[in-house]
Amino acid sequence: MSRRADALFELCDAVLCAEGPVRSLAELSLVGEHRRGHGGLYAGLAHGRLDADxxxxxxxxxxxxxxxxxxxxxxxxxxxxxxxxxxxxxxxxxxxxxxxxxxxxxxxxxxxxxxxxxxxxxxxxxxxxxxxxxxxxxxxxxxxxxxxxxxxxxxxxxxxxxxxxxxxxxxxxxxxxxxxxxxxxxxxxxxxxxxxxxxxxxxxxxxxxxTPTTPGRPRxxxxxxxxxxxxxxxxxxxxxxxxxxxxxxxxxxxxxxxxxxxxHRTAWLTHTGTxxxxxxxxxxxxxxxxxxxxxxxxxxxxxxxxxxxxxxxxxxxxxxxxxxxxxxxxRMLKQTLGWTNPKIRTPDQADRWTWLVLAAYTQPRLARPLAADLRHPWEKPAEPHHMTPARVRRGFRHLRRQTPCPARAPKPSRPGPGRPPGHRNRRPAHRHDVHTVTATTKKRPQSATPRPRRTG
Incomplete structure (x- = not known):
């Protein structure tokens, strides 16, 4: 993370240490591991930088x-x-x-x-x-x-x-x-x-x-x-x-x-030679x-x-x-870690949040032998290597206390004035069409004796 690294790191910790499934980004700003406000959270996704390579x-x-x-x-x-x-x-x-x-x-x-x-x-x-x-x-x-x-x-x-x-x-x-x-x-x-x-x-x-005596080219x-x-x-x-x-x-x-x-059609349309x-x-x-x-x-x-x-x-x-x-x-990425829950506007922010969630999923996977089995009364005991991802995440907040935090402490600041009350937004967001392939209007005549479908 080369830009807004502190905000992105604490956002990743909040995803892993939140109580229950992640529902929205605003709720993650209330988690104790996230020491910054919701403004820093959204600014990290909007202007941060994460090296995916x-x-x-x-x-x-x-x-x-x-x-x-x-x-x-x-x-x-x-x-x-x-x-x-x-x-x-x-x-x-x-x-x-x-x-x-x-x-x-x-x-x-x-x-x-x-x-x-x-x-x-x-x-x-x-x-x-x-x-x-x-x-x-x-x-x-x-x-x-x-x-x-x-x-x-x-x-x-x-x-x-x-x-x-x-x-x-x-x-x-x-x-x-x-x-x-x-x-x-x-x-x-x-x-x-x-x-x-x-x-x-x-x-x-x-x-x-x-055979040499067979006429025509070889099959x-x-x-x-x-x-x-x-x-x-x-x-x-x-x-x-x-x-x-x-x-x-x-x-x-x-x-x-x-x-x-x-x-020579579909994927092989541009293939040259035999x-x-x-x-x-x-x-x-x-x-x-x-x-x-x-x-x-x-x-x-x-x-x-x-x-x-x-x-x-x-x-x-x-x-x-x-x-x-x-x-x-x-199911773990979407329903528990909340990958698809945020209402992010731009694709760049979506890619940044996607890689952040992927990094968050990797940490419990590496911490499987260290996580404690914090189970509900109706759940059966499980060995460390047989616990589910959701159960390992449940005990990740205890492991997080034993590891150093590279994020710096937040600096005190005050929010900006924003748009004055009573003034309408005069710069509405641009609307985009959905990309799709339009079907041709010309239909092939149906045969009276259709053959069963076969694809080679």
């Missing part, structure tokens, strides 16, 4: 969790800071959200943020946030994600978390990401991509060997592997059965060397039940590497299930 390097240099085989597992996802009624706030984008009803989708204006975290092994609600980036209007989410992952992986290698000979870093993503495209862009890094695919996809098998793609047609699957290369605690019996099947058939063949391993996971009681659906996973053994396939689908731990981090 140094903070990112500091987080990457710290201890990171690893999977059972010692590799790093990174998860990437996009979460939104919704601002539906902030008409004077610039750079808002329509964000996809889920409604309360079944299959209810809504588009609400807000700021989308791409977050990269390191996942832990086993059942845990902790993750290690490594980087966060706001998507500006006109940004391509795939390009932003690839640039963000490249920055994080390069920082991990520089910090010594990965050395030649170590297992590749595993990147886990949901169905909203183009896994083959991500693997192709990051092919020069020691990473492997594991992404969930939609159930209407179609992949291709390797092309059969070309680039083999037979189809249709997710919705079991007759096209064939015998799997790997079949395994496991008993899980939450999901019951799990059946896993894997097929080796499957690739999508790429065309389109690549990106082979990988397809995994189908079937479970008996879900914790919510809903009917489980099969999960299709695509891994960017080939020729797996059953032990690695077992590690991959378990790592994908750990990806949902990032939802606990989002």
């Amino acid at each position: 140094r903070l990112r390097r500091a987080v990457l240099a710290g201890p990171l969790p690893r999977a059972a085989d010692g590799r790093l597992v990174l998860a990437v996802d996009i979460t939104c800071w919704l601002r539906p009624e902030a008409h004077t706030t610039p750079e808002r984008i329509l964000c996809h959200t889920y409604g309360r009803g079944k299959d209810s989708h809504m588009m609400i204006p807000g700021w989308p943020y791409s977050v990269v975290v390191a996942l832990e092994t086993g059942r845990s609600s902790w993750t290690t946030p490594l980087d966060i980036h706001r998507l500006a209007p006109g940004d391509d989410a795939a390009i932003v994600t690839a640039t963000q992952l490249r920055r994080v992986v390069t920082g991990l290698i520089t910090a010594g978390h990965w050395r030649p000979g170590d297992p590749d870093i595993l990147i886990v993503a949901d169905a909203g990401y183009d896994g083959p495209r991500l693997a192709f862009v990051l092919r020069d890094l020691p990473v492997a991509v594991l992404v969930r695919m939609r159930s209407d996809r179609v992949l291709r098998r390797p092309a059969p060997p070309h 680039r793609h083999g037979g189809e592997f249709v997710f919705g047609d079991p007759a096209s699957w064939g015998e799997p290369d790997i079949t395994a059965h496991h008993d899980t605690r939450l999901y019951g019996p799990a059946r896993v099947r894997a097929w080796n060397r499957l690739h999508p058939r790429l065309t 389109l690549p063949i990106i082979e990988g391993t397809l995994i189908r996971l079937e479970v008996n039940r879900l914790p919510s009681g809903a009917i489980p659906k099969p999960v299709w996973l695509w891994h960017s590497q080939t020729d797996h053994d059953p032990a690695l396939v077992n590690l991959l689908w378990q790592a994908f299930l750990r990806r949902f731990d990032i939802e606990h981090t989002f």
